[in-house]
Amino acid sequence: MIMMNKRTWMHLLVGTALAVVLALLVNKTSDVNHAEYGEIGSLLRQLKQIDAEWNVDVLRSKTGLNASYDPVASPLPVIESLDELLRSKTNLFWRGHGDSGERIVPLLDNYRQLMGSKVELIDRFKSQHSILRNSTRYLPSAAAEVLAAWQAGERDGLVSAVDRVLVDTLVYTDTPEAGLVARVDESLAQLRKLAKSLPAETAERVAGFSAHAETVVRQQQLGDKLLKQLAVLPTARALDELADMHALEHEKLLVSQQTWRWVLVAYSAALLVALGWFAWRLVASYRMLARVNQELTRSHAELKESQVHLVQSEKMSALGQMVAGIAHEINTPLAYVKGTFEVLREQVAPVAQLAANSVQFAQMLHLPNEQRDRAQLQTLAHQFDKSTREVSGSRVMDEMGQLLADGIHGIEQISEIVMNLKNFSRLDRAKVSEFAVHEGLESTLLLARNLLKNTVEIRRELAFDLPKIQCSPSQINQVFLNIITNAVHAMPAERAEPGVITLRTAREGDDMVRIEIQDNGSGIPANVLPKIFDPFYTTKPIGKGTGMGLSISFKIIQEHGGKILVDTEPGVGTVFSILLPLRPREPGKPDNAGEPALLAA
Missing domain, CATH: 3.30.565.10 (Histidine kinase-like ATPase, C-terminal domain)
Known part of the structure; x- marks a missing residue:
């Protein structure tokens, strides 16, 4: 029983192992979720398009084509949402694929880092450009204040110097070339030199105007620097690398999946062969079991029959041990019956004589009167009367009745013993x-x-x-x-x-x-x-x-x-x-x- 249990457990373990291997192969060959892969590609394309449009909006804001900074700020929540969705989709798609996810996650982190730098630069650009626009807008007003403060002679020289600084600065803001910076510096130097000969109030206004012009130039230069930094940030290239890595790993996944499918086909064929062999063994075992079962059924029937005969043999053995006593039990009433019938035989003679005399006397009475012999009739009558008296006087009939009753009782005793022997010794099948x-x-x-x-x-x-x-x-x-x-x-x-x-x-x-x-x-x-x-x-x-x-x-x-x-x-x-x-x-x-x-x- 222990060996059978060990074999059963071994078969269960082998079957479980085969099922686990089959489940793993099926899992390896499970279809790639092309819908999720397509969603990842779509997210990458959306991010790339938004990044390009964002760059354009920054340039439009720089050149003043955008009336506000909303086009620059609005893509940020969308980009953050798409970035989180891309990361979750990527983790979900590549979960369980080992090295593929490990190679893609660093690219995602790199893109997120670059996007964080870009957001920081754009925030700085917004602040810088806001200062630039305000200073640029105020610059003409500051020039007018300078001219309004000086009404005396030599006004034309001051007007010419202020106009030259104003024009050179505005031209530089529209076309920020390196040569124009020197012109603006030269115009500012001449204006400051002229301001030394002016009254204090006018000189103070000239200094304020010069400071605004310098602020415009510095902010313009800072804006150009930020735009250059934005231009060299490789966010688009990071998205391209991420998309290429997704495509490469996806291709590897498809190739691996095809390889595992061939392995699954070979494993399934081997399992089918093994199952066929086990089925053949099972059918053979079933047939052998059927034959053994038939033999056991036949042996069981023979054993039951043997048990019946064994019981019968024991009955006969018990009867054999008691046969002398049973014979004595039968012999006693049998001897009694025999004696009874011997006495009956002796008692029957007078009755037989009476019957014979009765027959002769009745025959004589049936003759016609002319044929009767009166002497013979009297003799027959006398004999009949004598036999009747003998039978009646000796109580023969009473004795015969008692003897018959005793004989019947003895026979009943014998019959009872024989019946019990018959019931006891019969071949009883329950x-x-x-x-x-x-x-x-x-x-x-x-x-x-x-x-x-x-x-x-x-x-x-x-x-x-x-x-x-x-x-x-x-x-x-x-x-x-x-x-x-x-x-x-x-x-x-x-x-x-x-x-x-x-x-x-x-x-x-x-x-x-x-x-x-x-x-x-x-x-x-x-x-x-x-x-x-x-x-x-x-x-x-x-x-x-x-x-x-x-x-x-x-x-x-x-x-x-x-x-x-x-x-x-x-x-x-x-x-x-x-x-x-x-x-x-x-x-x-x-x-x-x-x-x-x-x-x-």
């Missing part, structure tokens, strides 16, 4: 019928009467209100006879104490009856008690027993769904308790008889 327990005990005592006579006293404590049980009567009677015979053998005739066998019957619960057969014999030794139900085990001398009586009895009670309990004490006696159900056990119902209960005091 024919079930209603059975009265006390009648079975009495029938068994009748068969064993010669064995019990003058040696054992029978005491009865029977419950005659017991319901009849459904069983095989001859088999139950055989059990009774086996146990009673063993009880008699346990009480040797030479001992001083008289032998007593007590028969008890009672209800046992709602669905069983109890039959107890108790003796005051020698009891069963403790070393013998565990073996009493073993086949062919006997403590009797050779020729006195087969060793099958109690074994067959236990088997009979077990097949009836009952139990045998044994309680013994050496030197005191033994009680065999038989428990039988009122109804036979249902086919297929578990047998609760189990092992016999053996108790030794």
